[in-house]
Amino acid sequence: MISLRYHVLSLGAAFLSLAVGVVLGATTLSGTPVFGGSGEQDRLDDRVAELEAERDALDARLAGLDAFADAIGADVVDGSLDQRTVLLVTDHDVARSVRDGVVDLVERAGATVTGGIRLTESVTDPDRSGELRELVLQLQPAGVRMPVDGEPGALVGTLLGSVLLLDPADGRPHATADERAAVVAGLLDGGFLTAADAPAPAELAVVLTGDPPADPGAAFRAVTLSRLATGLDRSGSGTVLAGPLSAADADGAIGAARADPDSTAILSTVDGVRTAAGRIATVLALREQLDGRAGRYGAADNAEAPAPRS
Numbered sequence: 001m002i003s004l005r006y007h008v009l010s011l012g013a014a015f016l017s018l019a020v021g022v023v024l025g026a027t028t029l030s031g032t033p034v035f036g037g038s039g040e041q042d043r044l045d046d047r048v049a050e051l052e053a054e055r056d057a058l059d060a061r062l063a064g065l066d067a068f069a070d071a072i073g074a075d076v077v078d079g080s081l082d083q084r085t086v087l088l089v090t091d092h093d094v095a096r097s098v099r100d101g102v103v104d105l106v107e108r109a110g111a112t113v114t115g116g117i118r119l120t121e122s123v124t125d126p127d128r129s130g131e132l133r134e135l136v137l138q139l140q141p142a143g144v145r146m147p148v149d150g151e152p153g154a155l156v157g158t159l160l161g162s163v164l165l166l167d168p169a170d171g172r173p174h175a176t177a178d179e180r181a182a183v184v185a186g187l188l189d190g191g192f193l194t195a196a197d198a199p200a201p202a203e204l205a206v207v208l209t210g211d212p213p214a215d216p217g218a219a220f221r222a223v224t225l226s227r228l229a230t231g232l233d234r235s236g237s238g239t240v241l242a243g244p245l246s247a248a249d250a251d252g253a254i255g256a257a258r259a260d261p262d263s264t265a266i267l268s269t270v271d272g273v274r275t276a277a278g279r280i281a282t283v284l285a286l287r288e289q290l291d292g293r294a295g296r297y298g299a300a301d302n303a304e305a306p307a308p309r310s
Helices: 002-030 038-077 096-108 126-139 152-164 177-189 218-235 253-258 276-290
Strands: 085-090 112-119 204-208 238-243 268-271
Touching: 038 096, 038 276, 085 096, 085 218, 096 112, 096 204, 096 276, 126 152, 126 177, 126 218, 152 177, 152 218, 204 218, 204 276, 218 238, 218 253, 238 253, 238 276, 253 268, 268 276
Parallel strands: 085 112, 085 204, 204 238, 238 268
Antiparallel strands: none
16 A cells, blocks of 8 residues: 555656646747747747647646545545544635645544644734744743744744644643633734634644745745744644645745755655645655654655655
8 A cells, every 4th residue: 555655646746747847848938039930930839839738638647647646545544643633724825625625634544633723924924023923922831942043933833832732742732721722812813813713732733835925025934934834843743834836946835944954854844735646645744743754745856755655
């Protein structure tokens, strides 16, 4: 079964990478200035048409492979998270369909999702980082040790982990129910969080991110979210940061995490979470975290493999 898991995800990654290459090739050719007359233009037009046809064929193959992965996903992850608990943290731009797909597969793996929180854009807004830092320190439960560098992402991750994750040493909450409610309410009132109720504490966490924003603050936002996930990881039994393929770019949260040795030492990352193969890899990475291991998975150049091998 492990071999099947790995080969299915390997094929998915290969097709995805190839499809991206064809799209880029077609786009480059179609935008190339032509100085050689109508004959050269006709040849280029024919080549673009060929590449677009190849792209469409690869898209169809990729869709078929993803449908296959979706069909066998529950069997692949069956029992891998039996009787475990998982917290879901989503960034503001993550589609509900992506969130629901991850929740469904986590539950099919045997885990209970204790609840979820949704971050607002203000959490990663550089203009509000000072305000966020001050609020976190005000809400800090007694006895919780905060990172000394005062970086907002690490502070928020540590704060959330202290009230929403279970102590891996004894399986008990780090904080009381009142402290948990106070932290969630404080972040809600400050405009940094959206949630109906404070989720019950969980063993594991999944942090879902979206595409990198096209603005000058993208790098700051990426680092903030990656350190938030790393801070969560240090409080519980493990955390996986998952997002689309684009999130593995330099200005994406996954790319920022993979560029940080402190994060990669403990945090597992998965790109391609919008695909069935990516969701399978996310669940298997949670299992990996329980076993005390971490890795970088997906189809991006900075991934080490499509999914954990075992």
